[in-house]
Each structure stands twice: as C-alpha cells, then as structure tokens.
Amino acid sequence: MPVFSLSPPRRGRFAIGAAVAALAVVIPLTVSAQAAVPPTPAGWTLQWSDDFNGAAGQLPSSANWIFDLGHGYPGGPGNWGTGEIAAHTNNPNNVSLDGAGNLRITPRRDAAGNWTSARLETHRGDFKAPAGGILRIEGRVQMPNVTGQAALGYWPAFWALGSPYRGNYWNWPGIGEFDIMENVNGINSVWGVLHCGVNPGGPCNETNGLGASRVCPGASCQSAFHTYRFEWDQSVSPNQLRWYVDGQQFHSVSQNQMPADAWQNMTAHAGYFILLNVAIGGAFPDGVAGHATPTGATVPGHPMVVDYVAVWTSGGAPPTTTTTPPTTTTTPPPGGGSAYGTIQAEAFQQQSGMSVYTAQDTGGGGHLGAIGNGDWALYRGIDFGSGSPATQFVARAASGAAGGVSGLVEVRLDSRTNPPIGSFAIGNTGGWQSWRTIPANISGVTGVHDVYVTFASGQPADFVNLNWFTFGK
Secondary structure, three states, X not given: OOXXXXXXXXXXXXXXXXXXXXXXXXXXXXXXXXOOXXXXXXXXXXXXXXXXXOOOOOOOOOOOEEEEOEOOOOOOOHHHHOOOOOEEOOOOOOEEXXXXXXXXXXXXXXXXXXXXXXXXXXXXXXXXXXXOOEEEEEEEEEOOOOOHHHHOOEEEEEEEEEHHHOOOOOOOOOOOEEEEEEOOOOOOOEEEEEEOOOOOEOOOOEOOOEEEEEOOOOOOXXXXXXXXXXXXXXXXXXXXXXXXXXXXXXXXXXXXXXXXHHHHHHHOOOOEEEEEEEEEOOHHHHHHHOOOOOOOOOOOOOOEEEEEEEEEEEOOOOOOOOOOOOOOOOOOOOOOEEOOOOEEOOOOOEEEOOEEEEOOOOOOOEEEEEEOOOOEEEEEEEEOOOOOOEXXXXXXXXXXXXXXXXXXXXXXXXXXXXXXXXEEEEOOOOEEEEEEEEEEEEEEEOOEEEEEEEEEOOOOOOOEEEEEEEEEO
C-alpha cells in the first residue's frame, strides 16, 4: 500500500489480504441508540465523557472537542498524511447532534464531485494509564450503514494519538497511535491497530502497524451500534494493550513485543487525545479495494453515528501530565478557559525548549523558565468571547539575563507561523525571580483560539521566565 508521509497514516496500513470481502446487502438498522454514558463499572473511575445529548443540528460541545479543518494541520502533511480526499468542516451538514443522544459525522459530495466530512479531537490530551493501573477508552458507534460498491472509500475511525503530535506533526509514529475502531469500504469487520516506533518498518511494522480484525458480533458493524473499547494496562507485567468489540477481546500487544525505548516513547509522554472522523479515500480503503477510492459508485450521505465516548481508569495513581524540570514538576490542565482569567504559564498543552520551575514570589506555583529564542508554548481553546474584542496582553515575567541580552514575548493565534498579534520586549529585571507585570497592546481578538506564546531574541542565551498571563479589553 502507498505511503504518503511520515505523519500518521493514523489508521489503516494494516494489510488484510483476501480474508475479508465487502457485503453486498444493506442490513436495516436493528439496534436503537441509548442516550447516555453507561454506569461506571465497579472498580473504575470516570475521567471524561460525552453523551452527545442536545438539540438536533447543534455542533458537539466546544468545551470537549476541537474541529480539525481542511486537508491537514497547519505546517503538517497534506491530506492528513493518509491520502484521504475529503475536506473536513465544522458545517452541521457534516457534523452535528441528531437530537436523540448521538453525534453524526456525515460525508457529503457536491455537484462538482468534491467531498466534505468532519474530524474531531478532544481538547484533553492527557489520557493515559495511571501508574500500576488501567486506562479504558470506550465508545458506542454505528459505522456508516453502507456496503458494497456504494461504500468504496468510506473510512470511519475512533482512535487516539499521542499528545506530543500537537504542534509538531512530524513525530509520528514514535509518539504512538491507538486505533480503537476503524473500518473501510463497508466491510463487516472492525480493525484495531497500534502504530509506534519508526516509519517505515520498526517494531510496529510501519506503515501497516500491529493490527487485527474480526467480524462484529451479532448484527453487522454497519447495521447496528457496537461498543468498541481499548485498554492500556499497567497493572500487569509486562504491560499490555488490548482491543475489544462488545466486550470480546480480539487484539493485544505486549510491552515485551518491542524494544524498551519504543514502548517508552509512546507511553512516557503526557498522554493521548481522542479522535472521531470519517475519511473518504486514502491508503487503507485504496489498498483493500485494489484501486483508487472513492469511485463514481460511492454514495455520499451515510453517517458514522456515535452514541457516547467515555474514559475510565482503574487502580494506580491518577494520571498526570508532567514536563522534565530540574527542580519540580506540574500537571497542566486540559486546555480551554477564558482569556480574561489568569492563565498559568505552566498550564500549556504543548511546549518546546523550556522547563517548569517553582516560582519564588507571592504568586507561588510554577513558572516556565530557561526560555530563549525560538521557544514556544501552546494553550488550546482560549475563549475571547463574542462581544468587544480583547486589545491587551498582560504577562508576569522576570529576567536575570546578562547585559545586552533581551528579547520579545509574542502572542500568536492558531498557528506558530501566523504573525504576532502583539508583543513586548524584556531585558534584565533584576533577577530570574524579580517579577514584573508587563502590558502590551494586541490586535483586537474575539472568538475561541489556540494561543501560542512565542519567544524571539537576537542572542542565543536564555532571556526570560514566564509566570502567568491574561488578556484585557
């Protein structure tokens, strides 16, 4: 099967050969959706969930989900690294609640033959197994109810990707990918796949990944809801990854199946974010079909229907997200929140080049330090509201930089490569713990944005510490 990039083929390089064939008959819907996340199983703790309750036509919760738009991440590979052809949108025609407790992701094709669909990812990127415990990611999903020639190119998926991918987009597959449920071309089968290591080859046989598949129990995958579950178990030695459909295990990967560094690289970082999407075309459906998909016979308009997604943990200590500081660690929250509250600098979702230290002033807590030219931090889903725009950026900063060493603290929206909307210059403030509250004017901002705080200097030396920041009108 073709390889399009070193970015996540994400789901679908798992070769299936001739072991499966497309169904030719569409089976009517026989199982109705439920409207809520099921009760938490005994011995487990619910960490996060979405039951997709709400009025028909509404978008899913922006507090829970980020819309991935277009044909790729800014700065990442085209066509999401998979060869898929649909443009992802946040149009309710492609993605919306149905009023009956479900999310529907519906591929569409316009009169010119252009496909659109949708791809969502959780704001939270810290889902991981607690030390000595188990992580359980589960969803109740009906695949698009289309089979045979009409299904060629359909590629629904429920999966998780290592959070260091955010803001990098070229570190796949080392950061790990758990494909909990994926399917192509309307075949009555669910695939579970692990991606890891290096591409091509490596311990996960990239770009195929380490995968297995099976027919859905009882009714077909397309005609009914089924419960798809992934478990990451650190309570056993060696640790284990397991895949289930309707409670029946069909795939597992053990820690001792790969080199220690490959396992460490995909399990020692902050955790994973969860994705839901329906791709159209690409390497997996093309490879299974033996030709390019979709075709003229492919019929648009068949949604993947999601009843709920939930994350539980069992045993061990609560999951945490940490950096590797020289003195102390901190646990960043999952993102989001008001632009007008105090945003702690260490509450990033992604960063490069810095460390977290203890702030030795009345504010206490942590701060980002060892900051120099080219370093950056990402804060996802910051809400500036819909009224009058924010026009000011205020930060608590300190510097013990040597004479002649200074730099800029900049704010950018939605991409590190976008122009700054504002900045302030800082030099020595009297010491690395001599904090100053510094204002800067910014271009007016409304709406919800990913905020990048970037740092620029003409000297290679570290020039600033950052404690917190906020925005004002």
